[in-house]
Amino acid sequence: MGNPWAGEVTLVLDGTSFDLKLTLGALAELESALEGETVLELIERFEAGRFSTRDVLALIVAGLRGGGWQGRSADLLSVEIEGGVLAATKAAAQLLARAFAGGGD
Template sequence: MANPWAGEVALELNGTPHVLKLTLGALAELEDQLAAGSLVELVQRFESGAFSSSDVLALVCAGLRGGGWTGQQADLLTADIAGGPVKAARVAAQLLAQAFTVPGGQHDGV
C-alpha cells in the first residue's frame, strides 16, 4: 500500500500492484532523460496541461524505479497499466506534486 505522506503513489502494472516514489536518484535519472531544462519546467508542463505521453512514461518509470522496480522504460511500452493512459497521467502528476510538496504545509527552513 502506498503512503502518500512518504511521497508514494500506487499503480497496478501487468496485474501486480507497485509503489512509485520519486527518490533523489529517480529524479536525477528523470532529469537526464527529459527534454526539459529542469524539473521545474516539467512541473510547469503538468500544471499547464502541456505534458506529453513521453513525459508521463518517463515519470512513471522513474517512480517505479524509485519504488524498487528493476525494469526499464521500454518494458512499459507493452505493459498493461490498470486504468490505462489516463491513470498513468494521474499517477505521474501525483508523483510530481508529492515530490515537491511538504506534508501539512510545514516549512523546514530550506
C-alpha cells in the first residue's frame, strides 16, 4: 500500500498493485501532456468538479511514471482498474492533494 505521507496513492491495474506518486519529473511530464495548461489550472478544475476523463488519465499516467512505471497512456486504454472509473478518479484527486498538501487525504 502506498505511503500517503510520501505522496503515494495505490491503484490496482489488471490485478497488479501500483504505487503512484507525482514527482517533480512526473509533474513536468503532466504539464507537457496538458498542452499549454498548468498544473494549477488542473487543480482548479478538480476543486470545482469540472475535470475531464482526459485529466484523470493524465494524472494516473503521471503518477505511474513517478512511481517508476515505463508505460505510455495508450497502455491503459484496455486495462482493468479495480474499482473502475470511480477508483481512478479518487486516485487522481488524491495524487493532487498529496503532492501539494503534504500527505494524508
